[in-house]
Amino acid sequence: MAPTPPPRPRPEGGLGVLRRVIHRVTAAGFGDATELRAGTLTASRPELEALTADPALASVRLSWVSPGDSARIVKVLDAVEPRSKGPRGGAFPGFVSPARIQGRGETHVLRGAAVVAAGFLPRAQEAVVEMSGPAAELSPLGLTHNLVVEFEPAEGAAWENVDAALRRGMLRVAARLADAAAGGAPDEVEELSTPGPRSGQGPLPRIGAITNLQTQGAFKDVFFYGRSLAGSPPVVIDACEIEDGAIVSGQYGHPALRNPTYIHQNNPVVSALRAADSETLEFAGLILSPEPVDQGAKELTAAHTARLCAALGWDGAIITKEGGGNADSDNSLKMDALEEIGILGVGLFSEMSGPDGTAPPLVSPPSTATAMVSTGNYDERLQLPAVERAYGAERCALLDVEASAAMEVPTAVIVAALSPLGWGRLTASGADMVSA
Amino acid sequence: MRVVHYINQFFAGIGGEDKASTPPASREGAVGPGRKLAAALAAEGHELVATVYCGDDYAASAPSAATEILALASEAGAELLVAGPAFGSGRYGIACARVAAAASAAGIPALAAMDPSNPGLPEVAPAIAVNSGEAARHMGDALTKMASAAAVLARGGTPGEAEGVISGAPAGARRNTVSPRTAAERAVLLALSRLAGGKQTEIKLPDFGHVAPAAPIADPREALVAILTEGALVPSGNPDRLESARAKHWFRYPLTGRDTMAAGEFQSVHGGFSTVVANADPNRLLPLDVAREMEVSGEIKALYPEYLVTAGNGTAVADATHFGVEWAAELRRAGVQAAILTAT
């Protein structure tokens, strides 16, 4: 009888290893060449403007704003962390690179910098980033050196084309900036991988992340390898894929509840799970799901998601959403569907407790599941001081004042201040709601 | 001091819901739970001289109810008035609050006893409210508190926490704070502690309590039916200035002589949705045309000749509950058996 062949080494279930090569940016400005030297990022204006050229855009204006500047960006659209994969390319698949699965090899990251688009698009809600003052730290973009991309649409261009052109331009610029750093010595290198379903036999609970993506059509969509997830069932991916821009945001609704591309690239839930991996838990992976608009589709998507978690042997899931009260349902239904099959679901929610914090916090809470994290009250007011410069528009449409003026706004207006992906430290606490 | 006690028709032994339209009346001395209250008051040197009672529907919906009840109390020589305990009962709580408030405003120290969740609580000022607990099994304790609080009032003092005083102000607020950990980090910690058997959460949900469904009507063809809306549909020009959001009011408007809600004569002032479609045909908000047809054809016995309206846009839960209790009292007093509410 022939001897049993040696067991074939099985892949772990992930794609392998991704090396996150981090280059820190401590200052930024324009110069003759696009390069990173000793932490200072210099950009060549003509080179980058050329990358944004498109028939749908009449013109583009680039500016740098840095943390601490007396400046504000209004009409913020998407924001992207400069990342590239060096000579072999592949970053932002479906936009800058061909749509091929990414998530391994080297990814260069310019930490401390962002490319931020600002200007008018339909359905975009007035969104603000402060570069100084008490509200600056409420947004990740208040802490980064931002290359602001303002634009004028070409006459007669359809808004969808303007949006698409701006997105492509931003992503090209982001990749180019990171490429400029790729040759230099990094500040830090991290190795990331995602274990598969059968790895790890230990007693640690298997906890994964479920990221809900908004899928409401033009200006309210999020792209996965360049395509919307609308109509798709939930999908398991390798958590490393997000490092390379597999998820790009085209969603411009509720600013505080927006997940710009920047935060998808740095998914805080995935990071927190990775940080605890092999110590208190086993990081079990990442599921992406659309946020359908109608109730029936939401319920079905929640059931599909629960089935995936069960098939992957998860003990618990941390669920995040994007958007306001409508998206609460997507979190809640998934929490309840998981609870029904004995898997723990923890949902991240912002509260809409009114300016005085006394209204019921959630429009659509879970029915049976109860483990919720609060990312803060949407309605609480903030005082923003006057600033010297404003980008994105001359006026703040929300209050009809000059964009650089002092203003009182709800927390809702600051980009990612109530980060549904859990980036922020804002939370609401105090009295629990008593019955009506 | 001479104390007068206000209770409802049930505790007065008159009857149950079937007697909820009973107008105010008065009896000498203590009635029902008032007897125990009288004993507790006597221990403090006060005499419970009379009991005024009234049906809950009447008390919560007749505009003159509080005045009439107060008049009876004054006739009986009230120097101090205590109302309830109403526990969690909405109409009873509203009645107790209004009676106590009216007495207090007229210079008679007064208190009302009810559960902190009672929709009547916000109306008790300038009188005070005492926590009765939410169900009748707390009766003994509630009466003790009422007597203690009454004794303090009688001395000219201000009853406080020791006497179980509760305030009509909102329970407290959620305020934003900055945590040392990100929400994602806290989510991981919460997941771990939940998997280990913990029960924490950062958001506790309001408990809306249990709503006991009304018994079904036997036959719609025998029923007086009302149509209502929270779509803020008002006569054009909004003569009573119904708010577009966070409404604190509701109104009633006549339907007599109308068999349709005519465009141009009515408008929605609701701030929560585009009112263009509704204003083009207000029957889309208040289905009068079909309701009238059903009345003519006999599918319902009759349509209530008024509609009740408020704006359900950012309405405080306490206010919405309050309105509902008042609507129920009013409609029931008018003999309505079923009501259809359109929600926006």
Added chain:
Amino acid sequence: MNLVPIAARVGAPRIVPTRGIPFPAGDPSLDLGAERAWRRRLLETALVAVSTEVHKPTVFDPALVPAVPARAASAAST
């Protein structure tokens, strides 16, 4: 946004789902006659609902509920 789960959560015992927040008793996508017939369907469903015993928040779907109250109890979905 779907208001039915909210109504159920706050305890409304009898709930009839409609087609749109701005037109709870209507449907502007229909011609006048069809819209009025839809409005009638909603009210018939409402009459069935108030004639049916319920013990907890119960949804009465106009698509499922027949016009005659006495025989409709089994058509209610809980």
